[in-house]
Amino acid sequence: MFSVAIDGPAGAGKSSVAKAAAQELGFVYVDTGALYRTVALYLLRHGINPKDSEAVEPVLSEIQVDLEHTSEGQKMFLCGEDVTGLIRTPEVSMAASDCSALPVVRAFLLDLQRDLARRNNVLMDGRDIGSVVLPNAELKIFLTASPEERAKRRMLQLQEAGNPADFETILKDIQQRDYQDSHRAAAPLKQAEDAVLLDTTEIDLQQSVKVLLELVKERRGA
Secondary structure, eight states, rough: OOOEEEEOTTSHHHHHHHHHHHHHHHHHEHHHHHHHHHHHHHHHHTOOTTOOOHGGGGGGGGOOEEEEETEEEEEEEETTOOOOGGOOOOHHHHHHHHHHSSHHHHHHHHHHHHHHHHHSSSEEEEEIIIIIIITSEEEEEEEOOOOOHHHHHEEEEHHHOOOOHHHHHHHHHHHHHHHHHHSSSSSSOOOOOTTTEOOTTTTOOHHHHHHHHHHHHHHHHH
């Protein structure tokens, strides 16, 4: 199996680039952030502080997270309920950042992520895929963009979905998320030593996908 690990900060376009590239390559796309968002949604629904490890750990055994690949893309299920459209709110995003800092949550989802890579050619994106989840991935990418560009993209995404969005609020949330993700004790966001840096600030989606496909082609041919 061939694994591509894509790490980077929130809103950098990892999901869009990886999803499009996976379709071109015939690989399985795995959005690991959606796994953490699904756990976060469960915690919020049950009034559990996503920062409190002692409160979170006992309920993990009750949480059933399933990932299904369909013609419409990756769908997430929480205890049998399709929550794909419910896990993209700012509230869930921040809760996901909080609970993903907990070692017990990361351990809970680690085997699921690695098993997907054992059984499929994958493009997997997240915060610690190249450094922790798939340290032996055939290709590692660190995909990023400036905070301002990421805020602009997220604002447009929310507006297209019919949700009100304020640029300054989104920018502040992204900067806070960046700080939390890069300073957490468990698997902080960082570029793996052998990862290729892909900055998408000045290039569009199609150009980003093209660069990624070329990198995969070079590595597979090596």
